Amino acid sequence: MQEKNIQLTKNESNMQPNSLHIETNRREYKEQVTENLEKEVVAFLNSNGGRIYIGIRKDGEVVGVDNPDEMQLQIKDRLINNIRPGILGLFDIFYEGKGKLLNAHFAKTLDFLTVDGKYNQLAFLFSDKNSISIRVAKWWGTDKIDLRENEEYGECSLIKSMQKVLDKFDIENVTFARKVGIGPREERKLVDSKALREAIVNAFAHNDYTVGDTPIFEIFANRFEFTTYGGLVEGLTHEEFFEGVSRPRNPEIMRIFKDLEYVERLGSGIPYIVSKYGKEIFKLMSSVTRYAYMFDEVIETEETAQTTPKTTSETIQKTTSKLSKNYPKTIQKSPKNHLKTTQKSHKTIQKPHKNHIKTTQKPHKNHIKTTQKSDTVMADIQNNPFISLPDLAKASGITVNQIRGRLEKLKKTGLIRRVGAKKGGYWEIIQNDANTE
Numbered sequence: 340m341q342e343k344n345i346q347l348t349k350n351e352s353n354m355q356p357n358s359l360h361i362e363t364n365r366r367e368y369k370e371q372v373t374e375n376l377e378k379e380v381v382a383f384l385n386s387n388g389g390r391i392y393i394g395i396r397k398d399g400e401v402v403g404v405d406n407p408d409e410m411q412l413q414i415k416d417r418l419i420n421n422i423r424p425g426i427l428g429l430f431d432i433f434y435e436g437k438g439k440l441l442n443a444h445f446a447k448t449l450d451f452l453t454v455d456g457k458y459n460q461l462a463f464l465f466s467d468k469n470s471i472s473i474r475v476a477k478w479w480g481t482d483k484i485d486l487r488e489n490e491e492y493g494e495c496s497l498i499k500s501m502q503k504v505l506d507k508f509d510i511e512n513v514t515f516a517r518k519v520g521i522g523p524r525e526e527r528k529l530v531d532s533k534a535l536r537e538a539i540v541n542a543f544a545h546n547d548y549t550v551g552d553t554p555i556f557e558i559f560a561n562r563f564e565f566t567t568y569g570g571l572v573e574g575l576t577h578e579e580f581f582e583g584v585s586r587p588r589n590p591e592i593m594r595i596f597k598d599l600e601y602v603e604r605l606g607s608g609i610p611y612i613v614s615k616y617g618k619e620i621f622k623l624m625s626s627v628t629r630y631a632y633m634f635d636e637v638i639e640t641e642e643t644a645q646t647t648p649k650t651t652s653e654t655i656q657k658t659t660s661k662l663s664k665n666y667p668k669t670i671q672k673s674p675k676n677h678l679k680t681t682q683k684s685h686k687t688i689q690k691p692h693k694n695h696i697k698t699t700q701k702p703h704k705n706h707i708k709t710t711q712k713s714d715t716v717m718a719d720i721q722n723n724p725f726i727s728l729p730d731l732a733k734a735s736g737i738t739v740n741q742i743r744g745r746l747e748k749l750k751k752t753g754l755i756r757r758v759g760a761k762k763g764g765y766w767e768i769i770q771n772d773a774n775t776e
Contacts, residue, residue, distance in 0.1 A: 361399060365389035370396050371404070372414065380418060439598065450591045461591050464497045464548060471548075473500045475507055477558040480747045493553070497592070498599065501543045504556055508535055511558055513738050515635075529740070530563060530632040534615045537608040538632070540601050542567045545588050545628075560743030564631040570624060581618055583610040634740065716745050717768065720755060724765040 362368055367379065372393060383389040393414075394404040404410055446452050451462035463469050472493035479485040492503040512528050512535055542554035547569025555566040571577070572586050579586075585606035587593045596602045612620075612630075621630045719726055719734050726734075732742045749755045758767050 362397065367391045368395040368397055368399065369393045370402055372410065376414070377417060449595065460548070464592070465595070467496055467499075469494060469496075471497065471500070471553055473504065473553055473556075475504060475556045475558070477511075479560065480743060481560050481562075483557075488558075497543060498595070501539065501601070504539055504543075505536065508539060508556070508558075508563065511563070513740075515738070527635060529634040529738070531615050534612050534632065535563065537612055538563075538565050538630070540596060541608050544592050544596055544602070545569070545572075547588060559631075560740050560747060562631045562633045564629065566627060566629045568627055570626050570628060577623060580623070581609060581613055581621075583607060634744075716742070716749065717754070720766045721768060724767065726766070 365383075366389060369376075369391060370393075376391075379391065383391070393410070394407075395401050441448075446458070446462065449461075451458055451465070453459045458466075464471060470493075472491055475488075475490045475492060476486065477488035477490075479487045490507070492500045492507075509532075512530055512532065515527050515529075539556070542556070542565050546552070546554045546567045550568060552568040554568070557564040557566075569588060571580055572588050575584065575586050583606040587605075593602060593605065597605070602608075616632060620632070621628070715735055716731060719731055723730075728739050728742055731746075732739045735742065735745075746755070750757070753769055756767050756769055758765055
Protein backbone atom coordinates (compact mmCIF):
# COMPACT_ATOMS: atom_id res chain seq x y z
CA MET A 340 0.00 0.00 0.00
CA GLN A 341 1.35 3.42 -0.96
CA GLU A 342 2.51 5.91 1.64
CA LYS A 343 0.94 9.31 1.11
CA ASN A 344 1.39 10.98 4.49
CA ILE A 345 1.75 14.64 5.38
CA GLN A 346 3.42 15.12 8.72
CA LEU A 347 3.66 18.36 10.69
CA THR A 348 6.63 19.12 12.94
CA LYS A 349 6.13 21.23 16.07
CA ASN A 350 8.66 23.81 17.21
CA GLU A 351 9.53 21.79 20.30
CA SER A 352 10.31 18.63 18.28
CA ASN A 353 13.50 16.83 19.16
CA MET A 354 14.04 15.87 15.53
CA GLN A 355 17.58 16.82 14.49
CA PRO A 356 19.12 16.89 10.99
CA ASN A 357 21.28 13.89 10.16
CA SER A 358 22.12 11.58 7.26
CA LEU A 359 18.66 10.02 7.40
CA HIS A 360 16.94 13.38 7.04
CA ILE A 361 17.70 14.20 3.44
CA GLU A 362 15.13 14.51 0.67
CA THR A 363 14.60 11.50 -1.59
CA ASN A 364 12.10 10.53 -4.26
CA ARG A 365 9.80 9.39 -1.44
CA ARG A 366 10.52 12.07 1.16
CA GLU A 367 10.03 15.83 0.72
CA TYR A 368 10.56 18.70 3.17
CA LYS A 369 8.66 22.00 3.25
CA GLU A 370 9.31 24.90 5.58
CA GLN A 371 5.67 25.96 5.12
CA VAL A 372 2.59 25.06 3.09
CA THR A 373 2.87 26.24 -0.53
CA GLU A 374 0.44 26.75 -3.42
CA ASN A 375 1.77 23.63 -5.16
CA LEU A 376 0.89 21.23 -2.34
CA GLU A 377 -1.94 19.49 -4.24
CA LYS A 378 0.20 18.90 -7.30
CA GLU A 379 3.02 17.42 -5.21
CA VAL A 380 0.57 15.09 -3.43
CA VAL A 381 -0.79 13.91 -6.80
CA ALA A 382 2.76 13.27 -8.04
CA PHE A 383 3.28 10.90 -5.08
CA LEU A 384 -0.10 9.23 -5.73
CA ASN A 385 0.88 8.53 -9.33
CA SER A 386 4.24 7.01 -8.38
CA ASN A 387 5.26 4.76 -5.50
CA GLY A 388 3.93 7.03 -2.75
CA GLY A 389 5.91 9.06 -0.23
CA ARG A 390 5.82 11.52 2.68
CA ILE A 391 5.72 15.31 2.82
CA TYR A 392 7.07 16.88 6.00
CA ILE A 393 5.98 20.47 6.77
CA GLY A 394 8.09 22.47 9.18
CA ILE A 395 11.49 21.23 7.97
CA ARG A 396 13.91 23.08 5.71
CA LYS A 397 15.46 21.48 2.61
CA ASP A 398 18.71 20.93 4.53
CA GLY A 399 16.87 18.92 7.19
CA GLU A 400 16.79 21.60 9.88
CA VAL A 401 13.56 21.56 11.90
CA VAL A 402 11.77 24.93 12.13
CA GLY A 403 8.34 23.60 13.14
CA VAL A 404 4.86 25.09 12.69
CA ASP A 405 2.99 27.30 15.14
CA ASN A 406 -0.45 25.70 15.07
CA PRO A 407 -0.24 22.14 13.68
CA ASP A 408 -3.88 21.22 14.45
CA GLU A 409 -5.28 24.19 12.52
CA MET A 410 -2.85 23.66 9.66
CA GLN A 411 -3.78 19.97 9.45
CA LEU A 412 -7.46 20.87 9.03
CA GLN A 413 -6.57 23.39 6.32
CA ILE A 414 -4.50 20.82 4.43
CA LYS A 415 -7.24 18.21 4.70
CA ASP A 416 -9.79 20.69 3.32
CA ARG A 417 -7.53 21.60 0.39
CA LEU A 418 -6.88 18.00 -0.59
CA ILE A 419 -10.57 17.03 -0.42
CA ASN A 420 -11.81 19.99 -2.44
CA ASN A 421 -8.97 20.43 -4.93
CA ILE A 422 -8.14 16.82 -5.88
CA ARG A 423 -11.32 15.42 -7.38
CA PRO A 424 -11.30 11.64 -8.15
CA GLY A 425 -7.61 11.90 -9.06
CA ILE A 426 -8.51 13.44 -12.42
CA LEU A 427 -7.26 17.01 -12.10
CA GLY A 428 -3.83 16.07 -10.85
CA LEU A 429 -3.46 13.34 -13.48
CA PHE A 430 -4.32 15.60 -16.38
CA ASP A 431 -2.16 18.40 -15.07
CA ILE A 432 0.79 16.00 -15.12
CA PHE A 433 0.14 14.44 -18.54
CA TYR A 434 -0.91 17.65 -20.28
CA GLU A 435 1.89 19.74 -18.80
CA GLY A 436 4.29 17.10 -20.10
CA LYS A 437 3.10 18.02 -23.60
CA GLY A 438 3.33 21.75 -22.95
CA LYS A 439 -0.42 22.19 -22.41
CA LEU A 440 -2.27 23.57 -19.42
CA LEU A 441 -5.76 22.81 -18.14
CA ASN A 442 -7.91 25.37 -16.40
CA ALA A 443 -10.62 24.92 -13.79
CA HIS A 444 -13.17 24.09 -16.51
CA PHE A 445 -11.23 21.12 -17.88
CA ALA A 446 -13.93 18.58 -16.89
CA LYS A 447 -16.53 20.35 -19.01
CA THR A 448 -14.07 20.92 -21.86
CA LEU A 449 -13.16 17.22 -22.01
CA ASP A 450 -16.78 16.07 -21.70
CA PHE A 451 -16.26 14.50 -18.27
CA LEU A 452 -19.61 15.79 -16.92
CA THR A 453 -23.22 14.72 -17.28
CA VAL A 454 -25.96 17.25 -17.99
CA ASP A 455 -26.49 17.72 -14.25
CA GLY A 456 -22.79 18.35 -13.59
CA LYS A 457 -21.76 14.95 -12.25
CA TYR A 458 -18.82 12.90 -13.48
CA ASN A 459 -19.72 10.45 -16.27
CA GLN A 460 -18.28 7.12 -17.43
CA LEU A 461 -15.57 8.85 -19.46
CA ALA A 462 -14.32 10.58 -16.31
CA PHE A 463 -14.39 7.19 -14.56
CA LEU A 464 -12.16 5.68 -17.28
CA PHE A 465 -9.56 8.41 -16.82
CA SER A 466 -9.78 8.54 -13.03
CA ASP A 467 -6.72 7.56 -11.02
CA LYS A 468 -8.83 5.03 -9.15
CA ASN A 469 -11.36 2.86 -10.95
CA SER A 470 -12.28 -0.80 -11.41
CA ILE A 471 -11.12 -1.09 -15.02
CA SER A 472 -8.90 -4.17 -15.45
CA ILE A 473 -6.39 -4.34 -18.31
CA ARG A 474 -4.84 -7.79 -18.79
CA VAL A 475 -1.59 -8.85 -20.47
CA ALA A 476 -1.15 -12.63 -20.72
CA LYS A 477 2.08 -14.34 -21.76
CA TRP A 478 2.03 -17.99 -22.87
CA TRP A 479 4.88 -20.47 -23.09
CA GLY A 480 3.83 -21.92 -26.43
CA THR A 481 1.71 -20.99 -29.43
CA ASP A 482 -1.64 -21.84 -27.82
CA LYS A 483 -3.52 -21.00 -24.61
CA ILE A 484 -2.53 -24.08 -22.64
CA ASP A 485 0.54 -23.18 -20.61
CA LEU A 486 0.29 -19.72 -19.02
CA ARG A 487 3.61 -18.08 -18.14
CA GLU A 488 2.59 -14.60 -16.91
CA ASN A 489 -0.70 -12.85 -16.22
CA GLU A 490 -0.26 -9.18 -15.43
CA GLU A 491 -2.91 -6.62 -14.47
CA TYR A 492 -2.39 -3.00 -15.46
CA GLY A 493 -5.80 -1.68 -14.49
CA GLU A 494 -7.57 0.13 -11.66
CA CYS A 495 -6.00 3.42 -12.72
CA SER A 496 -6.33 5.99 -15.50
CA LEU A 497 -6.71 4.64 -19.03
CA ILE A 498 -3.67 6.70 -20.05
CA LYS A 499 -1.53 5.24 -17.30
CA SER A 500 -2.67 1.68 -18.11
CA MET A 501 -1.98 2.18 -21.82
CA GLN A 502 1.50 3.52 -21.18
CA LYS A 503 2.28 0.48 -19.03
CA VAL A 504 1.13 -1.86 -21.82
CA LEU A 505 3.19 0.09 -24.38
CA ASP A 506 6.26 -0.22 -22.14
CA LYS A 507 5.65 -3.96 -21.61
CA PHE A 508 5.43 -4.74 -25.32
CA ASP A 509 8.41 -2.51 -26.08
CA ILE A 510 10.45 -4.80 -23.83
CA GLU A 511 8.95 -7.98 -25.34
CA ASN A 512 9.60 -6.77 -28.91
CA VAL A 513 13.25 -7.74 -28.73
CA THR A 514 15.87 -6.72 -31.30
CA PHE A 515 17.75 -9.16 -33.53
CA ALA A 516 21.22 -8.30 -34.76
CA ARG A 517 22.71 -10.07 -37.77
CA LYS A 518 25.84 -9.53 -39.84
CA VAL A 519 25.82 -9.96 -43.61
CA GLY A 520 29.28 -10.47 -45.07
CA ILE A 521 31.74 -7.81 -43.99
CA GLY A 522 29.11 -5.10 -43.67
CA PRO A 523 27.72 -3.59 -40.46
CA ARG A 524 25.34 -5.52 -38.23
CA GLU A 525 21.68 -5.06 -39.12
CA GLU A 526 19.12 -4.75 -36.32
CA ARG A 527 15.49 -5.80 -36.68
CA LYS A 528 12.72 -6.40 -34.16
CA LEU A 529 10.26 -9.28 -33.84
CA VAL A 530 7.50 -7.06 -35.26
CA ASP A 531 7.29 -3.58 -36.72
CA SER A 532 7.51 -1.09 -33.82
CA LYS A 533 5.15 1.48 -35.30
CA ALA A 534 2.53 -1.14 -36.15
CA LEU A 535 2.81 -2.51 -32.60
CA ARG A 536 2.19 0.92 -31.09
CA GLU A 537 -0.76 1.53 -33.44
CA ALA A 538 -2.34 -1.79 -32.42
CA ILE A 539 -2.13 -1.04 -28.70
CA VAL A 540 -3.40 2.55 -28.98
CA ASN A 541 -6.25 1.46 -31.28
CA ALA A 542 -7.24 -1.29 -28.85
CA PHE A 543 -7.62 1.24 -26.02
CA ALA A 544 -9.27 3.89 -28.20
CA HIS A 545 -11.87 1.75 -29.99
CA ASN A 546 -12.87 -0.77 -27.32
CA ASP A 547 -16.53 -0.73 -26.25
CA TYR A 548 -16.32 -0.02 -22.51
CA THR A 549 -20.10 0.23 -22.07
CA VAL A 550 -20.44 -3.57 -21.85
CA GLY A 551 -17.80 -3.82 -19.12
CA ASP A 552 -15.15 -5.58 -21.23
CA THR A 553 -11.63 -4.25 -21.73
CA PRO A 554 -9.03 -4.96 -24.43
CA ILE A 555 -6.86 -8.06 -24.00
CA PHE A 556 -3.19 -8.27 -24.97
CA GLU A 557 -1.44 -11.63 -25.37
CA ILE A 558 2.13 -12.74 -26.03
CA PHE A 559 2.75 -16.14 -27.61
CA ALA A 560 5.94 -17.90 -28.65
CA ASN A 561 5.42 -16.85 -32.26
CA ARG A 562 3.13 -13.78 -32.20
CA PHE A 563 1.57 -10.80 -30.43
CA GLU A 564 -2.24 -10.93 -30.34
CA PHE A 565 -4.77 -8.15 -29.62
CA THR A 566 -8.49 -8.42 -28.83
CA THR A 567 -10.97 -5.54 -28.57
CA TYR A 568 -14.69 -5.70 -27.85
CA GLY A 569 -17.51 -4.10 -29.78
CA GLY A 570 -16.89 -5.15 -33.39
CA LEU A 571 -17.00 -2.53 -36.13
CA VAL A 572 -18.78 0.75 -35.48
CA GLU A 573 -22.32 0.70 -36.82
CA GLY A 574 -22.42 1.80 -40.45
CA LEU A 575 -18.71 1.15 -41.10
CA THR A 576 -18.05 -1.48 -43.79
CA HIS A 577 -15.08 -3.84 -43.84
CA GLU A 578 -13.63 -2.03 -46.85
CA GLU A 579 -13.93 1.35 -45.14
CA PHE A 580 -12.29 -0.09 -42.04
CA PHE A 581 -9.24 -1.27 -43.99
CA GLU A 582 -9.01 2.00 -45.93
CA GLY A 583 -8.82 3.96 -42.69
CA VAL A 584 -12.16 5.76 -42.76
CA SER A 585 -12.21 7.60 -39.42
CA ARG A 586 -15.33 6.81 -37.44
CA PRO A 587 -14.13 6.35 -33.85
CA ARG A 588 -16.34 4.54 -31.37
CA ASN A 589 -15.10 6.82 -28.57
CA PRO A 590 -14.41 10.29 -30.06
CA GLU A 591 -13.75 11.80 -26.62
CA ILE A 592 -11.04 9.22 -25.90
CA MET A 593 -9.50 9.80 -29.33
CA ARG A 594 -9.45 13.53 -28.66
CA ILE A 595 -7.50 13.07 -25.42
CA PHE A 596 -5.10 10.60 -27.07
CA LYS A 597 -4.51 13.10 -29.86
CA ASP A 598 -3.91 15.92 -27.36
CA LEU A 599 -1.30 13.76 -25.63
CA GLU A 600 0.25 12.79 -29.01
CA TYR A 601 -0.53 9.08 -28.80
CA VAL A 602 -2.34 9.45 -32.13
CA GLU A 603 -0.49 11.08 -35.03
CA ARG A 604 -3.23 11.36 -37.63
CA LEU A 605 -6.79 10.07 -37.42
CA GLY A 606 -7.45 7.12 -39.74
CA SER A 607 -3.78 6.35 -40.45
CA GLY A 608 -3.29 3.40 -38.05
CA ILE A 609 -5.17 0.58 -39.79
CA PRO A 610 -3.83 1.35 -43.32
CA TYR A 611 -0.30 1.27 -41.94
CA ILE A 612 -0.94 -2.09 -40.23
CA VAL A 613 -2.45 -3.49 -43.44
CA SER A 614 0.58 -2.28 -45.44
CA LYS A 615 2.85 -4.25 -43.12
CA TYR A 616 0.86 -7.40 -42.37
CA GLY A 617 -2.09 -7.53 -44.78
CA LYS A 618 -5.85 -7.74 -44.23
CA GLU A 619 -5.78 -11.47 -43.50
CA ILE A 620 -4.43 -10.96 -39.96
CA PHE A 621 -7.78 -9.44 -38.89
CA LYS A 622 -10.70 -11.49 -37.63
CA LEU A 623 -13.71 -9.17 -37.60
CA MET A 624 -16.63 -10.63 -35.65
CA SER A 625 -19.95 -9.11 -34.62
CA SER A 626 -18.81 -8.18 -31.13
CA VAL A 627 -15.05 -8.81 -31.15
CA THR A 628 -12.10 -7.72 -33.29
CA ARG A 629 -8.94 -9.83 -33.05
CA TYR A 630 -5.67 -9.75 -34.94
CA ALA A 631 -2.08 -10.91 -34.49
CA TYR A 632 1.43 -10.01 -35.62
CA MET A 633 3.54 -13.06 -36.41
CA PHE A 634 7.19 -12.74 -35.44
CA ASP A 635 9.65 -11.92 -38.22
CA GLU A 636 10.84 -15.35 -39.37
CA VAL A 637 12.85 -13.79 -42.22
CA ILE A 638 15.50 -12.81 -39.70
CA GLU A 639 15.82 -16.40 -38.54
CA THR A 640 16.05 -17.77 -42.10
CA GLU A 641 18.62 -15.20 -43.17
CA GLU A 642 20.74 -15.77 -40.06
CA THR A 643 20.78 -19.52 -40.72
CA ALA A 644 21.77 -19.00 -44.35
CA GLN A 645 24.61 -16.65 -43.42
CA THR A 646 26.03 -18.82 -40.65
CA THR A 647 25.97 -22.19 -42.55
CA PRO A 648 27.94 -21.76 -45.80
CA LYS A 649 28.95 -25.43 -45.93
CA THR A 650 27.79 -27.95 -48.51
CA THR A 651 24.77 -30.15 -47.95
CA SER A 652 26.83 -33.29 -47.36
CA GLU A 653 29.17 -31.51 -44.92
CA THR A 654 26.20 -30.19 -42.97
CA ILE A 655 24.58 -33.62 -42.80
CA GLN A 656 27.84 -35.33 -41.76
CA LYS A 657 28.54 -32.74 -39.02
CA THR A 658 24.99 -32.81 -37.69
CA THR A 659 24.54 -36.57 -37.65
CA SER A 660 27.86 -37.05 -35.85
CA LYS A 661 26.36 -35.22 -32.87
CA LEU A 662 23.22 -37.28 -32.67
CA SER A 663 22.85 -40.61 -30.92
CA LYS A 664 20.95 -43.69 -32.01
CA ASN A 665 17.72 -41.98 -30.86
CA TYR A 666 17.79 -39.92 -34.03
CA PRO A 667 16.62 -41.67 -37.23
CA LYS A 668 19.29 -44.03 -38.55
CA THR A 669 18.06 -43.44 -42.08
CA ILE A 670 19.46 -39.93 -41.90
CA GLN A 671 22.79 -41.21 -40.62
CA LYS A 672 23.08 -43.47 -43.67
CA SER A 673 22.18 -40.75 -46.16
CA PRO A 674 25.69 -39.23 -46.53
CA LYS A 675 27.11 -42.62 -47.57
CA ASN A 676 24.36 -43.21 -50.11
CA HIS A 677 24.70 -39.63 -51.30
CA LEU A 678 28.43 -39.95 -51.95
CA LYS A 679 27.93 -43.31 -53.60
CA THR A 680 25.31 -42.10 -56.02
CA THR A 681 27.16 -38.88 -56.97
CA GLN A 682 30.22 -40.90 -58.03
CA LYS A 683 28.15 -42.80 -60.58
CA SER A 684 27.12 -41.79 -64.07
CA HIS A 685 24.47 -39.24 -64.99
CA LYS A 686 22.06 -42.12 -65.48
CA THR A 687 22.68 -43.33 -61.95
CA ILE A 688 22.01 -39.88 -60.55
CA GLN A 689 18.64 -39.83 -62.31
CA LYS A 690 17.82 -43.20 -60.79
CA PRO A 691 19.38 -43.26 -57.32
CA HIS A 692 19.49 -46.35 -55.18
CA LYS A 693 16.14 -47.39 -53.75
CA ASN A 694 17.46 -46.87 -50.22
CA HIS A 695 18.29 -43.29 -51.10
CA ILE A 696 14.75 -42.75 -52.41
CA LYS A 697 13.37 -44.20 -49.20
CA THR A 698 15.41 -41.94 -46.96
CA THR A 699 14.90 -38.70 -48.87
CA GLN A 700 11.52 -38.92 -50.57
CA LYS A 701 9.44 -40.92 -48.10
CA PRO A 702 10.30 -39.84 -44.58
CA HIS A 703 8.17 -41.01 -41.69
CA LYS A 704 5.12 -38.81 -41.12
CA ASN A 705 6.55 -37.73 -37.75
CA HIS A 706 9.92 -36.79 -39.20
CA ILE A 707 10.87 -33.18 -39.88
CA LYS A 708 12.84 -32.49 -43.02
CA THR A 709 16.54 -32.22 -42.27
CA THR A 710 17.27 -28.52 -41.75
CA GLN A 711 20.01 -26.73 -39.92
CA LYS A 712 17.67 -25.19 -37.34
CA SER A 713 15.89 -28.43 -36.31
CA ASP A 714 19.10 -30.45 -36.30
CA THR A 715 20.86 -27.90 -34.08
CA VAL A 716 18.10 -27.96 -31.48
CA MET A 717 17.93 -31.76 -31.52
CA ALA A 718 21.70 -32.01 -31.17
CA ASP A 719 21.79 -29.60 -28.23
CA ILE A 720 19.02 -31.53 -26.47
CA GLN A 721 20.78 -34.83 -27.11
CA ASN A 722 24.00 -33.46 -25.61
CA ASN A 723 22.21 -31.99 -22.58
CA PRO A 724 18.58 -33.01 -21.92
CA PHE A 725 18.44 -30.49 -19.04
CA ILE A 726 19.45 -27.54 -21.22
CA SER A 727 17.49 -24.34 -20.50
CA LEU A 728 15.58 -22.24 -23.01
CA PRO A 729 18.05 -19.32 -22.78
CA ASP A 730 20.96 -21.70 -23.42
CA LEU A 731 19.15 -23.23 -26.40
CA ALA A 732 18.44 -19.75 -27.77
CA LYS A 733 22.07 -18.70 -27.29
CA ALA A 734 23.36 -21.83 -29.02
CA SER A 735 21.05 -21.23 -32.01
CA GLY A 736 21.65 -17.48 -32.15
CA ILE A 737 17.96 -16.58 -31.83
CA THR A 738 15.54 -15.41 -29.16
CA VAL A 739 13.88 -17.46 -26.43
CA ASN A 740 10.47 -16.89 -28.06
CA GLN A 741 11.67 -18.40 -31.34
CA ILE A 742 13.18 -21.38 -29.50
CA ARG A 743 9.78 -22.00 -27.92
CA GLY A 744 8.24 -22.01 -31.40
CA ARG A 745 10.76 -24.58 -32.65
CA LEU A 746 10.25 -26.80 -29.61
CA GLU A 747 6.48 -26.67 -30.15
CA LYS A 748 6.95 -27.88 -33.74
CA LEU A 749 9.24 -30.69 -32.62
CA LYS A 750 6.74 -31.74 -29.94
CA LYS A 751 3.80 -31.69 -32.37
CA THR A 752 5.71 -33.85 -34.86
CA GLY A 753 6.48 -36.39 -32.13
CA LEU A 754 10.26 -36.01 -32.09
CA ILE A 755 10.64 -34.73 -28.53
CA ARG A 756 8.65 -34.42 -25.32
CA ARG A 757 9.01 -32.63 -22.01
CA VAL A 758 9.34 -34.83 -18.93
CA GLY A 759 8.59 -33.31 -15.53
CA ALA A 760 7.93 -29.70 -14.58
CA LYS A 761 9.39 -26.60 -16.23
CA LYS A 762 11.86 -26.32 -13.38
CA GLY A 763 13.73 -29.56 -12.76
CA GLY A 764 12.34 -31.37 -15.80
CA TYR A 765 14.21 -32.41 -18.94
CA TRP A 766 13.77 -32.97 -22.67
CA GLU A 767 13.53 -36.46 -24.12
CA ILE A 768 14.03 -37.47 -27.74
CA ILE A 769 11.28 -39.92 -28.63
CA GLN A 770 12.18 -43.29 -30.12
CA ASN A 771 9.76 -45.07 -32.43
CA ASP A 772 9.91 -47.97 -34.84
CA ALA A 773 10.37 -45.74 -37.85
CA ASN A 774 13.35 -44.02 -36.24
CA THR A 775 15.15 -47.16 -35.10
CA GLU A 776 14.79 -49.51 -38.05
